[in-house]
Every structure is written in structure tokens, then in C-alpha cells.
Amino acid sequence: MTAELVRGQNHPLPHSRLEIRVTAGAPVLACATLADDRGTVLGVEWIAHPGSPTLPGIEVSRQAAAGLRFHVDLEAVPERAHLVHVLLALPEGVGGPARFGTTASPFAAVTATDGTEIASFTITGLEAESAVIALELYRRQGAWKVRAVGQGYAGGLAELFGDQGVPQAREFAAGIQEAVARHMASAIQAPLTGTPDGVRVRADGSATATQPGQTAGGAAGAGAPSGAGATPGPGATPHQLPGTPGQQPGGPADGQGQQPAAAAHGTAGGRVNYTHPRRQNTAPPTPPPASPQAQPGQAPRPVAGDATGWSMEERLYNQVWGMFEDLARATAAYRSAVDFAESRMDQELDRVLSDPRSRIGGTGDAAREAARAKRDRLTDQAREALDRDLGQLAAESEVVEPALPPAYARWDNPVWHAYRVPMDNPMALRLGDLHLPERTELHIPMLVRLPLERGLWIDSGRSGSEAALMLDEGQLRRLAMDNAVGHAARLLAAYPPGEFTVHVIDAAGSAAGSLAPLVAAGVLNQPPATGAGGVAAVLAQLTQRVDLVQMAIRGGAADSLPPGLDTAEQLLIVNDFPHGFDDRAVTQLRYLADEGPAVGVHLMMVADREDATAYGPVLDPLWRSLLRITPVADDHLADPWVGHAWTFEPLTMPPGTQILRRVLEQVAEARRAWRR
Known part of the structure; x- marks a missing residue:
């Protein structure tokens, strides 16, 4: 029978190999510390965290999620360690909640490796705290027990680590938050099941x-809030x-369908349907x-x-x-x-x-x-x-x-x-x-x-992979743009006529060769925008569309949109950013990245992050909000369950094939027939 613990209560652990499953109302990051019999952490090398997720006998997740697992082998824990603390904290600077008091109470369950639940603890009473010691596994007379702790810290990880005697706790906590932010920018979000x-x-x-946090037999534990995976x-x-605390991945309408979702889709009766x-x-x-x-x-x-x-x-x-x-x-x-x-x-x-x-x-x-x-x-x-x-x-x-x-x-x-x-x-x-x-x-x-709920960043620079280092910058840029054109063609081919529109910003005109299949087939509503004037015109057009649809949604007047407004899904491809962008254009781009997906405007950046460093921290949220993929093999993506580094292989066109041309010709013909 599962022991439902309250704060301060303990329970014996009958197994040495355990899992600790955590679900929360918002994404949290996981850490674990090993401490001596006085509760002192003897150094940063005794801490498992997203930047260094393993210790002898302990493994934590590399990324933040509303559902996490700790893997524990108590026999492998060093003999000097008498305490294992399970720590949870809210990620900083990512637009999520800043304190646990605004989310559902975190829930932790200690289970055997076969999923049998041993003890559980709902961490109630948190308000201003942004970090918490959830559980404590401790060694007593040669046996291990678990204690429900639930001690929160309003000062976050820095205060928590300082309380445990970690040297330079503030700098160390900041490094952990940065590691989490990096993984969030490259993680794979779990789908709606x-x-x-x-x-x-x-x-x-x-x-x-x-x-x-679940097994094939059911939820992680009785009373556990449902969590989403990355x-x-x-x-x-x-x-x-x-996107919202306690919300399943996939947009506002994932749960009960009561809110407008990712994009607008025209219907035969002329009404605009915003459901997914x-x-x-x-x-x-x-x-x-x-x-x-x-x-x-x-x-x-x-x-x-x-x-x-x-x-x-x-x-x-x-x-x-x-x-x-x-x-x-x-x-x-x-x-x-x-x-x-x-x-x-x-x-x-x-x-x-x-x-x-x-x-x-x-x-x-x-x-x-x-x-x-x-x-x-x-x-x-x-x-x-x-x-x-x-x-x-x-x-x-x-x-x-x-x-x-x-x-x-x-x-x-x-x-x-x-x-x-x-x-x-x-x-x-x-x-x-x-x-x-x-x-x-x-x-x-x-x-x-x-519809895409997160834009794409196709990295055209030296990503650090062996495949990228073997190519020069010109080859990488051409491959990145070819990759973008391939994805745009797939999207055009996947949607019915009139349901998807592609815009292109190629300020320097350097991607003419890659864009030739789209231009020749006539599937673009307007030629690729070049120069600063072209950049400004396209961004103004899409920004206005986002504003109009947002006002229609908020006012409950979707039928009152201007008759000439294109209600199809919109994709903006931006090549060689930041060439041709001034401060106003950068602000509009950030606006489209943040607000566009909810109303059917999506972003695909083809850029080298090093080229964009001139804008400093202004573009960091944009970089983190987009899914980074590469035109060559790279192992930068993480799964939402255990955080493996997966090698991503881009889709490539078979040599000499005419498939892309034939598919785009059919798409163009269907679009012409639809307009008639």
C-alpha cells in the first residue's frame, strides 16, 4: 500500500533501485544533492543538475518539464553521503511562473523500477517560493528511508544552495538556469497523446x-496533477x-477546446474556425x-x-x-x-x-x-x-x-x-x-x-558538429536555405488550396538559387522581398494581420474581418538575418514570433546565431522560442522523457529527382483552380 506522506513524515524504502516521479502545474527543473550526516554538501561535484545530470547512484533530467523522473540506485551512492535531497525549481527568464504559489502543488512519488508506488507527497503551502527541497532520502543504521520535506526558498536555487553550504551558490545557480535555458531551446515537445x-x-x-510520470497502468500517483512532457x-x-501552467502541449485548445487555438481556417460558409x-x-x-x-x-x-x-x-x-x-x-x-x-x-x-x-x-x-x-x-x-x-x-x-x-x-x-x-x-x-x-x-x-505552435530556426552557421565543420560557410548557407525551401514545399503540399501562404524575405537576394523551385512554380503570392524596403513591407503586412485577427478573437467578431484579409496559415521565411533589418524590423520580428503562432502566422529563420549577436540579449528570447534544426547531421536535440542527445538528420532530396518540381506544379495548378 502506498504511504501518502505529510510534511516531516518518513517511510522506509524496501528497494535500493528507485524512481522519483514528479508532476507539477508548470515546468520545473530538477536537481539532487548528496550531503554528509550534518546535511552539508561538500562541493558542487556532489550536485546533479541539468548541466551535469549524473552522480554515483543519481540521475536527473537535463531539461525542465511539468513531468520529471529521478533515477536512484542507493547501493551506488558513496558511503560518505548520508543524505540525498531532491530539489525542484522554476526556470528563470522564460516567461513561466515566478513562484510556486501561482501553480498547482507539485507532487512527488517514490516508486520501484517496476512502477510500484512506495510513497507519495503533495507539496502544499508554497507561496512566494521558487525553489523547494521536495524529498530527502537518508541513511539510518544501514537502511534507507524517505522523508517528506517541502521546504521552500523565495530566493530560489541560490538561497537553497547557500543554505546547504555550497560555495559561490549564486553563480552556480545561475549556471544551472542557463543550462536549462539551452536545453529548452533544443528540446522536443511531447505531443498530445x-x-x-x-x-x-x-x-x-x-x-x-x-x-x-505515468506507467501503463495509470497516473503517477493518486491526486497527482497531470503533467506535460518537452x-x-x-x-x-x-x-x-x-504555453500555460498546467496546459498540455499543443496550444490553448488542447485540453477542452474552449479557447481559440493556433490558426484560422476558412470554411465553406465564410466563417473563420480557430480550433485546431x-x-x-x-x-x-x-x-x-x-x-x-x-x-x-x-x-x-x-x-x-x-x-x-x-x-x-x-x-x-x-x-x-x-x-x-x-x-x-x-x-x-x-x-x-x-x-x-x-x-x-x-x-x-x-x-x-x-x-x-x-x-x-x-x-x-x-x-x-x-x-x-x-x-x-x-x-x-x-x-x-x-x-x-x-x-x-x-x-x-x-x-x-x-x-x-x-x-x-x-x-x-x-x-x-x-x-x-x-x-x-x-x-x-x-x-x-x-x-x-x-x-x-x-x-x-x-x-x-x-499548425506550427513554435517557429523554426534553421542554423546556417558552424553548429559544432563534424558535418558542419567539414563545409565552408557558403555551402552551409546554401544547404540551410535548400532545407527551408523543402519544408515550405512540404507545407504547401500538405494543405488544401488557399489554406497556406508563404512569404519570403531575402534582403540581399543571396538565396535566388534555392528559392527558384518556389518562384518558378508560382506558389508564392508575391516575389521574395529584397532590400530594407521589402523587409519593412512584408513585416508590416504580417503584423497588421496578427493585430486584426487578435482583435477579432478578443471581440468575438471573427466574421467581421476585412473581406480581403488572407485567413490562411502564413509562413514567413527570413534568410540571412539580420541583413536588411533595423531596430524597428527586429521588434516586429520578435512580435511575430511571440504573437503570430496563436493566430496562424509562423516564422522560419535561416540564420547564423553568431551573425545576430550584434543585437545581444534582444534576440535571446527569440532564439530560445524557436526550434533549432540544422541542414547537416547534429546531436543538439533532446527528447522530453529522459533527455538523450539525439542526432538530427535533415531531409534531403534524392539526386536528380523531379519530385519537388512535380509536386509544386500540382500545388500551383490547384491554387489557380481555387482562385477561379
């Missing part, structure tokens, strides 16, 4: 939890943070079994669309996200097992070799061999389990990839050869592929939910 409880249901009846991997919009396409308030049906049941002891045969959803498109979307999470968690389990094996070997060697007598003769050599053999055995067992899981995912990928619709498919997928202009708005778009080093050939599609 196909079932209300976040469980991935397959046709064979099996289920996998798809939200942090738009990739195949992600929906890759910000780990929900295909957003439902009830759980979609589970698809019937589409393949023979597996024999006992065998994994079920993979089937494309083997997930919940109202349509095949939605089922494939949910299935891809399920594969993404399965791969993330399987790899995390393997890495944790390997770390555990290494740590166990080190402990055994330390115990044997601490006695000088064991170093004489062959005793020491025998101890080393025995410890290494045990390490190798544990590692081999972990690898065997990982290979089994990866094999099943690879088999699933082989049947899912050919079944994907054009918006989800790679350019070399035969589905593009049968392309027809769609009649319905799309659900998601593929930006690229993701893979992990454990099996580089197993690629997971990186899907983002549509």
Missing part, C-alpha cells in the same frame, strides 16, 4: 506510457514547456487487430497504424511517437544498466583492494578478474535486452515507413509519386529523422504537430 491518460495502446492489447523529435512543437484541426475532446477508438496474434513468447508482429486515433493519419502519428518514446526509454535502461555495472565493479574493487594484504600475490588479480567478469555479464544481459527491443522497433519501422502519408514521408518515399492535393488540413509534418548511437541505422521520423 491519442488517449486521455497518455497510454500508448496497441492492437494486441499491450500499452506503453507516453507521458512522464516540440521531434518527431515532435510536435519542440518547446519542452507548455482534428482536436478531439474524447478518446479515439482503438483500432482492431490487423495481424495474427503472436505465438507465446514472441513479440507481436508489427502493423502500420497500430495505435489509437480517429484516422489512419492520426494513428500513424501516435505510433511514430510511441516508437520514439520506446527507443528513448529502452536506451535509457541500457545506459543505466551499464553505468550500474561499472559502478558495482568499482565498489567491489575498492572493498577488496582497500586491505593491503589483498594486494600480495594473486589475490588482487583474482578480485579484478571476478569483478570484471561480473561487470561483463551484467553488461551483456543489458545489451541483449536492448537488442531485443531495438529489433522489434526496427521491424515496426520497416512496416510504418512505407505507410506514411506524404507530409510524414521522406522525399524518396514512393508515396510522393502518387501525390494528390489534399482536401483536409494536415495533422503533422516531418522535419527530419532522429537516431541514437546505440543503433544509428534505426531512424525515427521527427514529426511536428500542425
Whole structure:
């Protein structure tokens, strides 16, 4: 039976390997400290935090989220450490709540590795505090216990670390906040799941939890507030943070559909519908079994669309996200097992070799061999389990990839050869592929939910990856713009005629070659804007559109929009920023990035961040608010569950193919017919 703790109460821990699952009403960052028997942290090397997430026996998340997990192996905790403090704090400078008093009470549950809940604690009574010691695991007479603490600090992490004796606590806390901000700018936001409880249901009846803090059997704990995970991997919009405290990722209408959502969509009757396409308030049906049941002891045969959803498109979307999470968690389990094996070997060697007598003769050599053999055995067992899981995912990928619709498919997928202009708005778009080093050939599609709720920053500079360092600046810029044109073409091809409009700012005219397919096909409403005058005109046009639609929404008068206003989704591609931008233009760009997605205006920046440093901190919020992708392979993206560094592979056009030209010609013809 689960022990529901109150502040100050303790409870014995029957297991040494644990998970601590946290859900909160707003994204929080996680830290853990090891302290001696007096509660003193002996140095920053005794602190696990998003910039350095592991300690012996402790692992925390690299990014902020409303649902987090701590991984704990009490046997691996150093003997000098008598206390493990679980810390939570609100991220600073990201537009979220500044104190816990304005959000739902955080909830922490201590569970065994099989999901069995041992103890839980709802941290009530917080007001002005922005950091809190949630739980304390402590060693007493050779056994471990958990104590509910709930001690808050209005001064944030700096005050908390200072209270624990950490040297230069303020500077150290600021470094942690910066590490969290960096991960937030590159994290993959978890999608709205196909079932209300976040469980991935397959046709064979099996289920996998798809939200942090949950198991396949249900929520993290009784009374826990529902938490969102961080738009990739195949992600929906890759910000780990929900836009509103307690809100699911995906926009204001995700929960009950009571607020205007991401964009305006025209209807036959002339009314403007601001709800997200295909957003439902009830759980979609589970698809019937589409393949023979597996024999006992065998994994079920993979089937494309083997997930919940109202349509095949939605089922494939949910299935891809399920594969993404399965791969993330399987790899995390393997890495944790390997770390555990290494740590166990080190402990055994330390115990044997601490006695000088064991170093004489062959005793020491025998101890080393025995410890290494045990390490190798544990590692081999972990690898065997990982290979089994990866094999099943690879088999699933082989049947899912050919079944994907054009918006989800790679350019070399035969589905593009049968392309027809769609009649319905799309659900998601593929930006690229993701893979992990454990099996580089197993690629997971990186899907983002549509309408875009977060803009894109396509990095045209030296990102630090090996692939980028092998190219000169001109090649990188051309690849980045080619990538932007490919994404714009996919969006135009995914929407019905008249439902999507692309604007281009190419102030210096340097991207004419990359933009040629869009210009030649005639799918742009107006030529790419050049010079300072062109930049000002496009920004003024889109800023006015945002203002008008916002006023219509607030006034409840969506039908009174000017008759000439384009109510389609709008995408603005900006090349070679900040060339051609003055201070006013930069302010308008920031405004579009912040306010545009809610009313159907989206931003795609093709730029090198180093070129934009002249604007200093003015553009930092813009950089952090956009999903950064690269034109070459790079490992800068993190998943919302365990924070792996995923290698992003951009979509590339097969050499010599005419697919892009043919698709754009069909889009242009459909647009001309729609205008008639």
C-alpha cells in the first residue's frame, strides 16, 4: 500500500533501485544533492543538475518539464553521503511562473523500477517560493528511508544552495538556469497523446506510457496533477514547456477546446474556425487487430497504424511517437544498466583492494578478474535486452515507413509519386529523422504537430558538429536555405488550396538559387522581398494581420474581418538575418514570433546565431522560442522523457529527382483552380 506522506513524515524504502516521479502545474527543473550526516554538501561535484545530470547512484533530467523522473540506485551512492535531497525549481527568464504559489502543488512519488508506488507527497503551502527541497532520502543504521520535506526558498536555487553550504551558490545557480535555458531551446515537445491518460495502446492489447510520470497502468500517483512532457523529435512543437501552467502541449485548445487555438481556417460558409484541426475532446477508438496474434513468447508482429486515433493519419502519428518514446526509454535502461555495472565493479574493487594484504600475490588479480567478469555479464544481459527491443522497433519501422502519408514521408518515399492535393488540413509534418548511437541505422521520423505552435530556426552557421565543420560557410548557407525551401514545399503540399501562404524575405537576394523551385512554380503570392524596403513591407503586412485577427478573437467578431484579409496559415521565411533589418524590423520580428503562432502566422529563420549577436540579449528570447534544426547531421536535440542527445538528420532530396518540381506544379495548378 502506498504511504501518502505529510510534511516531516518518513517511510522506509524496501528497494535500493528507485524512481522519483514528479508532476507539477508548470515546468520545473530538477536537481539532487548528496550531503554528509550534518546535511552539508561538500562541493558542487556532489550536485546533479541539468548541466551535469549524473552522480554515483543519481540521475536527473537535463531539461525542465511539468513531468520529471529521478533515477536512484542507493547501493551506488558513496558511503560518505548520508543524505540525498531532491530539489525542484522554476526556470528563470522564460516567461513561466515566478513562484510556486501561482501553480498547482507539485507532487512527488517514490516508486520501484517496476512502477510500484512506495510513497507519495503533495507539496502544499508554497507561496512566494521558487525553489523547494521536495524529498530527502537518508541513511539510518544501514537502511534507507524517505522523508517528506517541502521546504521552500523565495530566493530560489541560490538561497537553497547557500543554505546547504555550497560555495559561490549564486553563480552556480545561475549556471544551472542557463543550462536549462539551452536545453529548452533544443528540446522536443511531447505531443498530445491519442488517449486521455497518455497510454500508448496497441492492437494486441499491450500499452506503453507516453507521458512522464505515468506507467501503463495509470497516473503517477493518486491526486497527482497531470503533467506535460518537452516540440521531434518527431515532435510536435519542440518547446519542452507548455504555453500555460498546467496546459498540455499543443496550444490553448488542447485540453477542452474552449479557447481559440493556433490558426484560422476558412470554411465553406465564410466563417473563420480557430480550433485546431482534428482536436478531439474524447478518446479515439482503438483500432482492431490487423495481424495474427503472436505465438507465446514472441513479440507481436508489427502493423502500420497500430495505435489509437480517429484516422489512419492520426494513428500513424501516435505510433511514430510511441516508437520514439520506446527507443528513448529502452536506451535509457541500457545506459543505466551499464553505468550500474561499472559502478558495482568499482565498489567491489575498492572493498577488496582497500586491505593491503589483498594486494600480495594473486589475490588482487583474482578480485579484478571476478569483478570484471561480473561487470561483463551484467553488461551483456543489458545489451541483449536492448537488442531485443531495438529489433522489434526496427521491424515496426520497416512496416510504418512505407505507410506514411506524404507530409510524414521522406522525399524518396514512393508515396510522393502518387501525390494528390489534399482536401483536409494536415495533422503533422516531418522535419527530419532522429537516431541514437546505440543503433544509428534505426531512424525515427521527427514529426511536428500542425499548425506550427513554435517557429523554426534553421542554423546556417558552424553548429559544432563534424558535418558542419567539414563545409565552408557558403555551402552551409546554401544547404540551410535548400532545407527551408523543402519544408515550405512540404507545407504547401500538405494543405488544401488557399489554406497556406508563404512569404519570403531575402534582403540581399543571396538565396535566388534555392528559392527558384518556389518562384518558378508560382506558389508564392508575391516575389521574395529584397532590400530594407521589402523587409519593412512584408513585416508590416504580417503584423497588421496578427493585430486584426487578435482583435477579432478578443471581440468575438471573427466574421467581421476585412473581406480581403488572407485567413490562411502564413509562413514567413527570413534568410540571412539580420541583413536588411533595423531596430524597428527586429521588434516586429520578435512580435511575430511571440504573437503570430496563436493566430496562424509562423516564422522560419535561416540564420547564423553568431551573425545576430550584434543585437545581444534582444534576440535571446527569440532564439530560445524557436526550434533549432540544422541542414547537416547534429546531436543538439533532446527528447522530453529522459533527455538523450539525439542526432538530427535533415531531409534531403534524392539526386536528380523531379519530385519537388512535380509536386509544386500540382500545388500551383490547384491554387489557380481555387482562385477561379
